[in-house]
Structures are given as C-alpha cells and as structure tokens.
Amino acid sequence: MSLPPFSVFLEEHRVLVYRFLVASVGREHADDCFQETFLAALRAYPRLRPDSNLRGWILTIAGRKAIDHGRGVRRRPLLLAEVPDRPDAATAVPDGEPELWRAVRDLPPMQRAAVIHRYVLDLPYAEVAAATGTSEEAARANAKEARRKLRAALEGAR
Amino acid sequence: MSEVDRLKELRRMDMETPAAHAARVFATRAAAAGLADVAYTTVDSPFGPLLVAATKRGLVRLAYPNEDPERALQELASSVSPRILEAPGRLDELRRELEDYFEGRRQRFEVPVDLALTRGFTRKVLQVTVRIPFGSVSTYRDVATRAGSPRASRAAGNALGSNPIPIVVPCHRVVHTGGGLGGYTGGVQRKEFLLKLEGALA
Numbered sequence: 194m195s196l197p198p199f200s201v202f203l204e205e206h207r208v209l210v211y212r213f214l215v216a217s218v219g220r221e222h223a224d225d226c227f228q229e230t231f232l233a234a235l236r237a238y239p240r241l242r243p244d245s246n247l248r249g250w251i252l253t254i255a256g257r258k259a260i261d262h263g264r265g266v267r268r269r270p271l272l273l274a275e276v277p278d279r280p281d282a283a284t285a286v287p288d289g290e291p292e293l294w295r296a297v298r299d300l301p302p303m304q305r306a307a308v309i310h311r312y313v314l315d316l317p318y319a320e321v322a323a324a325t326g327t328s329e330e331a332a333r334a335n336a337k338e339a340r341r342k343l344r345a346a347l348e349g350a351r
Numbered sequence: 352m353s354e355v356d357r358l359k360e361l362r363r364m365d366m367e368t369p370a371a372h373a374a375r376v377f378a379t380r381a382a383a384a385g386l387a388d389v390a391y392t393t394v395d396s397p398f399g400p401l402l403v404a405a406t407k408r409g410l411v412r413l414a415y416p417n418e419d420p421e422r423a424l425q426e427l428a429s430s431v432s433p434r435i436l437e438a439p440g441r442l443d444e445l446r447r448e449l450e451d452y453f454e455g456r457r458q459r460f461e462v463p464v465d466l467a468l469t470r471g472f473t474r475k476v477l478q479v480t481v482r483i484p485f486g487s488v489s490t491y492r493d494v495a496t497r498a499g500s501p502r503a504s505r506a507a508g509n510a511l512g513s514n515p516i517p518i519v520v521p522c523h524r525v526v527h528t529g530g531g532l533g534g535y536t537g538g539v540q541r542k543e544f545l546l547k548l549e550g551a552l553a
Binding site: 195196197198199200201203204207208210211212215216223224227228231232235236238239290293297308309312313314315340343344347 | 353354355357358359360361362364366367369370371373374376377378380381386387388389391421424425427428429432433434435436437
C-alpha cells in the first residue's frame with residue numbers, strides 16, 4: 194500500500210476542503226486559505242504514513258489555516274508564480290444568510306469546526322473527532338454548544 | 352427553519368467550479384515554485400493523447416493512450432515520489448519537440464530523460480537505445496552487446512518492452528537480426544508508423 198499521487202488526493206478532497214473553508218472563513222477568503230492548506234499538505238505529504246486518514250488529515254490542516262486566518266495572521270504572498278485568471282463572477286458562490294455565517298464565524302474555533310464538519314460536510318462524529326483532534330464525545334459537545342449559540346444569535350437577530 | 356437546516360443549505364451549493372479552479376491555481380503555482388517532484392500533463396499525438404511526466408531531472412514517463420493513466424501515476428508515486436501534480440509548464444518544451452517530431456521537422460529530442468523508473472540491465476539497455484540515431488535501426492543482439500551482455504538478446508527485448516519513455520527513448524529502432532520488426536508496446540503497427548515516419552522503413 195502506498196500514498197496516492199498528490200494530484201489524485203487533491204482532486205478527491207478539493208470540494209470538501211473548499212466547502213469547509215467557505216463555511217469557516219467566507220467566500221472572499223476561501224481561495225487564500227485553500228492555497229495555504231494544500232501548500233502545507235504538499236510539503237508534508239511524503240512523510241505521511243500510507244495508512245493515514247487522509248480526509249481527517251487535510252481537514253485538520255484546513256481547520257488550522259482557518260484559525261490562523263481568524264487570528265488575522267497576515268501572510269506574505271505565498272508564491273510568486275503567474276496566477277491563472279479567475280473564473281467569471283457567475284461561478285462565485287453567493288454568501289446567502291449573512292447573519293447565519295457571521296454567527297458561525299463568531300464561534301470559538303473548535304465549536305465552529307465541529308458544527309461545520311457535522312452539518313455542512315455531513316461527516317459522522319468519528320470523523321469530526323479525527324479532523325478536530327478531539328474525542329468523539331468532545332466533538333459532540335462542541336457541535337451541540339455551537340448549535341445553541343447559533344440558535345441564540347439567530348433569534349437575537351430577528 | 353432551524354439553525355441546522357440552514358447550515359445544511361450550504362451542502363447544496365455548487366462548490367465544484369470554484370474548488371476546481373482553486374486546485375488548478377494551486378497546482379500551477381506549486382509546480383512553478385519547484386514543489387512538485389513529478390509534473391504531468393497530456394500531449395496530442397497521431398496515436399491519441401499521451402500522458403507525459405517529468406521530474407526536475409527530465410522526462411520520466413510517456414504512456415500511450417491504451418495504458419491506464421491512473422496506474423502510471425500510481426507507479427510514479429510509489430517509485431519516484433507521491434508529490435505529483437498536473438502542471439503542463441514543465442512539459443512545454445517536450446510538447447513542442449513531439450509536435451515537431453510528428454510533423455517531420457525534428458530528428459532528435461533535446462529534453463533530458465530521467466530513467467528513475469528503471470534499474471540494472473534495463474537501464475543500461477535504454478541508455479544504449481537513446482543513442483541509436485533517427486532514421487536507422489539496431490538489433491536486439493547489438494543492443495545487448497553494447498549494454499555489456501552479448502548473449503542477452505532476449506533480456507534486451509524484455510528491457511525494451513518495459514521502456515517507460517517510448518518514442519523519446521527510441522525502442523522502436525530495435526528490430527530482429529533477420530529483419531523482423533519484433534514486438535512493441537501496444538502493437539507493432541505503432542513501431543511501423545514510427546519507423547516509416549523516420550524513413551527507416553519503406
């Protein structure tokens with residue numbers, strides 16, 4: 194058994210990671226965080242054990258990048274190469290429900306990651322735990338607390 | 352609608368397009384910054400699309416359309432490095448040279464080759480084969496002799512049959528002593544096509 198080519202790994206996980214980042218940091222920062230996530234993954238990839246939980250691993254990295262982003266860690270331009278053109282605006286995902294996503298982004302990082310993994314990415318709690326580096330119990334508690342806060346925030350906004 | 356239902360709305364949004372774009376940007380940048388151990392792309396040819404892959408040292412793999420590209424990439428991941436990205440930039444020069452070659456404007460390839468997928472006698476045979484000039488042919492016995500084992504014609508045939516870089520490492524230029532064409536990856540008609548293109552066969 195060996196690791197898949199990174200190109201295959203990238204293709205298999207790009208949508209999941211992108212969705213996680215849109216929910217975590219918003220459309221406008223998802224692209225940057227995506228680049229940083231896979232860059233960190235690419236650097237570490239050859240040292241990864243072939244039997245690793247690849248999905249949990251990349252979501253853990255994405256979670257860290259989302260936290261860095263929230264802390265306002267200013268990043269230098271990553272790489273200086275030519276950037277291909279962005280697709281036109283029609284392909285951009287609309288940021289509907291602004292008050293919901295504002296409330297999601299206001300959650301503490303672990304609660305935010307847990308609730309996104311569970312409800313946006315539809316992962317079972319065992320995988321939420323793997324991606325957030327906690328026990329399954331803690332993942333459940335984090336998601337539950339996140340839901341309580343979101344409900345309160347949304348009721349307050351009405 | 353509960354907060355959970357509203358979160359679930361995001362599951363339905365199409366992320367494929369922006370994610371695919373972000374992934375392409377990533378692969379291009381990372382390869383340009385030298386972070387890909389292997390870069391690959393496909394190039395057109397009279398045989399159909401060829402998968403071509405290069406390390407920083409040179410062209411490491413060329414796969415005909417009948418070969419399973421996933422398997423070819425997996426073999427590179429296991430034998431060379433899993434740090435593989437689809438990034439055409441590193442293969443631009445090869446693309447031009449192949450195009451010129453198939454249009455009869457080029458007789459030798461300048462792109463370096465990397466025989467990382469081979470070892471031992473196979474590598475020796477292929478190193479000898481690279482030097483057979485355009486428009487001429489050699490025999491299995493010749494190639495075996497120059498690789499240091501005069502009696503290993505059959506082993507030389509096997510080595511050529513496992514050539515990871517056909518066309519550029521011209522295993523099609525090796526034929527039987529009696530004049531028979533011998534075998535070729537994906538069928539002898541390809542060998543015939545290439546030898547006719549080079550004027551080595553009427």
